[in-house]
Amino acid sequence: MQRNDLDVFVVGAGVIGLSTAILALDAGFNVTIFAEIFPADEKSTKYASCWAGADHISFAATGALMHRLEQETFGAFMGLLKEDPLLQPNDQKTNEHLSKFYSDFRTLDANELPKTAVHGATFSTLCIDVPRYLPYLMLRFLASGGRAFRTTLPSLSALLSDRNRPAFEAFPVNSSSSPPTLHPIAVINCTGIGALSIGDVLDTDVYPTRGEVLIIRAPWVQRDSTFRWKDGHVSYMIPRQSGDVILGGTFQPDDWHPKSRPETVKLIKGRGIQAFPxxxxxxxxxxxxxxxxxxxxxxxxxxxxxxxxxxLEIQSLAVGERIIPIVHNYGHGGAGYQSSWGSATQAVELLKSVLRSDSA
Ligand SMILES: Cc1cc2nc3c(=O)[nH]c(=O)nc-3n(C[C@H](O)[C@H](O)[C@H](O)COP(=O)(O)OP(=O)(O)OC[C@H]3O[C@@H](n4cnc5c(N)ncnc54)[C@H](O)[C@@H]3O)c2cc1C
Structure with missing residues (x-):
């Protein structure tokens, strides 16, 4: 029997929304996801999760919060690995702070380096096979009793009142689902780049970091590797189980251009085959x-x-006479996969704190 006082809405079905929705279900909430784009939809620049490599190379140097989120996520992925023997750890990569993060981090000897390199390191980490992992998260959410609706929201409050509610359809389309309540105890906002433009949030601190990459067919490639060039360009390759390899790439702040640029494709290819013949x-x-x-x-x-x-914080949203808590969980930049489970855990803790303050 579902209890209305445990209804929670999650807006967004990227890696952050799905991971958060799963942990909220596990914590006993009735969770409904609302999103414009879901896994397996046509790829879109409005859905960062479909483009990622993705590997776990810590950005912990950017601060204590990210360090904690990434560590929790690493532990959660290692747990998933035990459940799914098809997922395999990869190794390689370099950087100072990584030695504290990855237990078998080792600086390479000069005779182990490629000819063009001046420094290198190796360690064991994880690769996330995105085309396989996103549908897994979606199925796990639905199989655990979650419900999902496709909609494009002008604002978060549009979900919470009859007057402005946009059209929505059950996801998957053939699933039979009664319309969701208007009275969740909280909304979790996992809209990624959408947080810049969705009403009630309009966070102008959000911006895109454009990533142009190539998918290369090379089933013989097994290792994950990153090469930092002196001029700042980063070449990286991340293999997938399908035999495809992600070859990156660019990190271009505030660049919204949605299509590949021929000169960038040439650069990625040229540097890519020099670093990884x-x-x-x-x-x-x-x-x-x-x-x-x-x-x-x-x-x-x-x-x-x-x-x-x-x-990752709570904001109160006034909707008519009601105050609805919003738990924000967005802005993960280039680290959404590697911090996903840690961020989801933190968001669900915030959600539980809403319940505690309601009952106090
Ligand atoms: C080239 C590239 C390489 C990357 N490599 C890595 C990597 O190696 N490791 C790593 O950890 N990360 C990597 N990332 C980063 C990672 O992909 C992102 O951090 C992550 O996908 C962000 O997930 P998200 O769920 O917050 O956002 P998204 O995946 O963008 O999802 C946002 C969701 O919100 C919904 N939404 C937004 N606005 C609205 C609205 N108004 N109404 C309804 N729905 C809405 C969207 O439809 C979507 O479902 C990479 C990214 C790129 C582009």
Whole structure:
């Protein structure tokens, strides 16, 4: 029997919305997701989660909160790995603070470095196979009793009153679902870059960090590796179980351009095969010609970045006579996967604090 006093709305079905919705269900809430875009929809720059590599390379140097969120997430992913033997850890990567984060971090000896490198390190971490992981999260949410509706919201309060409510349809479309209540105890806002434009939030600290990457067909590539060039460009490759490899990439703040740029594609390819010749078929590695790369797709995603970092806090929203608590969970930039479970845990703790203050 569902209790209305435990109804919670989650807005957003990216990695942050789905992870948060799952943990809220696990905590005993009745959770309904509302979102414009879901996993397996056509890829869109409004949905950062479909473009990520994604690997777990800590951004902990950016602050204590991110350090904690990423550590909790790493632990949660290691738990998932035990449940799913098809997911395999990868290794490699470099950076000072990483030695504190990853237990087997080791600086490479000079004789282990590629010719062009001056410094390198290796450690074990995780790769998240995004095309497989997002549908897994969606299915896990639905199988645990969650409900979902597709809608585009002009504002968060539009969900909470009869007068302005936009049209919504059950997701998946063939699922039978009665319309959601108008009276949740709280709304969790996981709108990513949408937090910049959705009414009641309009957070002008949110901006995109454009990421242009290529998907390369190279089933023989098994390692995840990052190469930082002296001029600041970063080449990275992240293999997927399908045999595709993500080859990145760019980090362009405040750049909204939704399509790939030919000069950037050329740069990513050129630097990519210099750093990782194994992206080419063995027979073609000697000549290192960018035209020999088997490019499956040119991709552009917008990382939902926020000045001041992730927003994990409660705001009160007045809707007519009522005050509805909003739990914000957005602004994860280039670290949404690697901080997803930690952020979701924190958001559900905030949600529980709403209940406690209601009953006090
Ligand atoms: C090229 C690239 C590489 C990356 N690599 C990594 C990596 O290696 N590791 C890592 O951890 N992260 C990586 N990231 C970052 C990661 O993808 C993001 O941090 C993460 O996807 C953000 O998830 P999100 O759920 O907050 O946002 P999104 O995935 O953008 O989801 C937002 C959700 O909100 C919904 N929404 C927004 N506004 C509205 C509205 N008005 N009405 C209804 N619904 C709305 C959308 O429809 C969507 O469902 C990468 C990103 C890119 C682009």
């Amino acid at each position: 194994e992206l080419l078929h063995q027979a073609k590695r000697e000549t290192r010609n960018i035209d020999d790369l088997d490019v499956v797709e040119e991709c552009v995603g917008l990382r939902p970045t926020r000045k001041g970092g992730v927003r």
